[in-house]
Amino acid sequence: MRIVEVCEFAKKELGFDYLVDISSVDNYGEDPRWTMIYHLRGLVNHCELRLKTDVSEEKSELPTVTTVWKTANWHEREIYDMMGVRFRGHPDLRRILMWEGYPYFPLRKDFPLAGKPSELPGVAFTKPAPLEGGPFVSVPGGKDAIEREPRVRTPED
Amino acid sequence: MTEVQEMKIRDAAAQAAQAAEGLQDVQGEKMVLNMGPSHPATHGVLRIVLELDGEIITKADPDVGYLHRGDEKIAENMTYTQFIPYTDRLDYLAPLANNVAYALAVEKLLGIEKDLPPRCQYIRVICAELARISSHLLGVGAFAMDVGAMTVFLYIFTEREKIYNLAESLSGARFTTSYTRIGGVMRDLPPGWAEQCRKFLKEVVVTIDEVETLLTRNRIWVDRVRDLAVISKEDAIDYGLSGPNLRGSGIEWDLRKAQPYLCYQDLEFDLPIGSVGDCYDRYLVRMEEMRQSVRILHQCLDKIPGGADNKTNEPINVPDGKIVLPTKPSVMTKMEELIHQFMLVTEGVNCPPGEIYFGHENPKGELGFYIHSRGGGTPYRMKIRAPSFVNLSILPKIFPGCLISDTVAILGSLDFVMGECDR
Numbered sequence: 001m002r003i004v005e006v007c008e009f010a011k012k013e014l015g016f017d018y019l020v021d022i023s024s025v026d027n028y029g030e031d032p033r034w035t036m037i038y039h040l041r042g043l044v045n046h047c048e049l050r051l052k053t054d055v056s057e058e059k060s061e062l063p064t065v066t067t068v069w070k071t072a073n074w075h076e077r078e079i080y081d082m083m084g085v086r087f088r089g090h091p092d093l094r095r096i097l098m099w100e101g102y103p104y105f106p107l108r109k110d111f112p113l114a115g116k117p118s119e120l121p122g123v124a125f126t127k128p129a130p131l132e133g134g135p136f137v138s139v140p141g142g143k144d145a146i147e148r149e150p151r152v153r154t155p156e157d
Numbered sequence: 158m159t160e161v162q163e164m165k166i167r168d169a170a171a172q173a174a175q176a177a178e179g180l181q182d183v184q185g186e187k188m189v190l191n192m193g194p195s196h197p198a199t200h201g202v203l204r205i206v207l208e209l210d211g212e213i214i215t216k217a218d219p220d221v222g223y224l225h226r227g228d229e230k231i232a233e234n235m236t237y238t239q240f241i242p243y244t245d246r247l248d249y250l251a252p253l254a255n256n257v258a259y260a261l262a263v264e265k266l267l268g269i270e271k272d273l274p275p276r277c278q279y280i281r282v283i284c285a286e287l288a289r290i291s292s293h294l295l296g297v298g299a300f301a302m303d304v305g306a307m308t309v310f311l312y313i314f315t316e317r318e319k320i321y322n323l324a325e326s327l328s329g330a331r332f333t334t335s336y337t338r339i340g341g342v343m344r345d346l347p348p349g350w351a352e353q354c355r356k357f358l359k360e361v362v363v364t365i366d367e368v369e370t371l372l373t374r375n376r377i378w379v380d381r382v383r384d385l386a387v388i389s390k391e392d393a394i395d396y397g398l399s400g401p402n403l404r405g406s407g408i409e410w411d412l413r414k415a416q417p418y419l420c421y422q423d424l425e426f427d428l429p430i431g432s433v434g435d436c437y438d439r440y441l442v443r444m445e446e447m448r449q450s451v452r453i454l455h456q457c458l459d460k461i462p463g464g465a466d467n468k469t470n471e472p473i474n475v476p477d478g479k480i481v482l483p484t485k486p487s488v489m490t491k492m493e494e495l496i497h498q499f500m501l502v503t504e505g506v507n508c509p510p511g512e513i514y515f516g517h518e519n520p521k522g523e524l525g526f527y528i529h530s531r532g533g534g535t536p537y538r539m540k541i542r543a544p545s546f547v548n549l550s551i552l553p554k555i556f557p558g559c560l561i562s563d564t565v566a567i568l569g570s571l572d573f574v575m576g577e578c579d580r
Binding site for chain 2: 017018019020021023024025026037039043046048050069070071073074075078082095096097098099106107111113
């Protein structure tokens with residue numbers, strides 16, 4: 001886990017002063033499970049460099065590079081949020097896209113596309129509004145085509 | 158006799174901070190103010206938790222993610238072509254540019270980005286630059302409106318309407334264009350489109366001039382935005398800013414110049430860069446970028462291979478049946494084309510295993526796609542490097558010390574869009 005030293009060397013000695021992005025890949029079913037990808041760029045010498053490091057599932061932790069580039073802060077928070085890989089020494093490792101207290105890591109390959117129910121109250125959900133009539137109202141499950149097709153309806157209909 | 162020298166600090170925030178220093182003992186406790194997620198100046202659903210000392214911000218904590226739809230997860234579960242409509246909804250103020258960026262990324266994975274037909278490249282540049290004008294118009298207009306200059310907003314919406322009309326006749330949709338395909342574009346320029354576009358370019362320059370007349374030397378505007386939220390060169394690089402925000406801080410970096418893709422190396426345009434890095438510079442950079450985009454568009458419309466109506470029948474797609482859908486009549490009559498069509502629709506474009514990163518100079522900054530492929534028609538992992546996400550991460554750095562009324566000006570000058578930030 002010498003990613004910080006490598007990044008510092010790349011920045012100070014090789015002139016890769018700009019961190020474009022940090023990505024993560026879940027190699028589900030393989031060992032090591034996580035791959036972190038750092039995209040570096042030299043704004044002066046117009047070079048790009050891709051650094052990759054593997055992290056095992058048991059460890060799921062690697063040192064932060066926020067000490068090298070400040071922009072790594074949010075990228076690392078996003079990876080923690082989506083994959084559940086922690087960054088040692090990160091100043092503020094909280095979830096960033098999902099809400100605080102969400103129990104899963106949605107970009108893991110074993111997380112289903114449709115999502116999983118969580119214990120949180122359904123803050124984002126409301127009851128459907130009562131049908132108040134309008135120009136294009138259809139009646140689902142209506143007995144014939146006239147019932148089903150969208151047309152002007154008043155609440156009494 | 159002592160000489161009294163008065164030093165005037167132009168920066169309103171610094172003045173306020175200085176005044177506050179003299180009042181240490183009368184300071185009360187800090188107040189926490191929640192701004193957003195539904196606030197007219199946060200342009201979507203950005204939430205910022207501000208800690209205030211009187212009117213001065215002492216700490217800012219942006220909270221993003223209210224528009225998170227899991228685009229990266231969705232991408233892993235569909236073919237490369239099926240994801241194109243999702244790119245419309247990233248930066249929804251410049252969908253055409255997102256389409257171009259995504260198509261180029263997948264083409265880089267396929268290794269065909271250099272084989273694109275010249276006409277296709279020109280059409281894509283036209284799309285990207287129209288999107289840039291549209292996005293910058295709204296960026297400047299909304300910025301001005303938040304600071305109180307309502308008129309600009311009305312002027313620019315008239316011009317944006319024309320861009321949407323152009324997008325509509327080009328792709329059939331005004332907003333969610335989905336215009337590019339892997340290996341080409343959906344269809345050629347419709348007849349008379351180039352003339353419409355030229356007419357628009359003549360009109361938009363007039364509007365840009367009018368907006369400049371209204372703002373650039375406007376005393377109120379200049380007082381509100383000058384020397385506000387200065388981002389130094391070092392900070393801009395350290396926080397990974399890109400696009401007009403990076404150039405506003407005086408760094409000459411544009412992917413169209415630095416790593417030319419499409420036909421940008423054949424086109425002449427200049428890069429405006431700021432000198433101070435304040436909100437005013439970011440505004441000026443956007444205004445000049447629009448003029449440069451107009452310049453690029455004029456060159457494209459003049460130089461496009463095949464001319465406006467494609468009299469010489471230049472191709473607009475790569476000639477590879479395994480990447481681009483065949484024409485409908487040939488599907489109906491030829492065996493090979495029928496098989497290609499079936500395979501493309503059911504399995505998607507078969508990409509080789511590998512990984513690429515492609516960065517595109519979008520209106521808001523560098524929109525990058527990192528695609529990790531293990532072969533087949535769907536990506537194994539796709540990471541979207543959204544410029545707005547990265548640009549917003551500088552807020553905790555620049556907000557402290559500013560006045561609360563400056564927040565709207567700073568947010569306007571950064572020109573972000575949450576659809577892209579939250580993905």
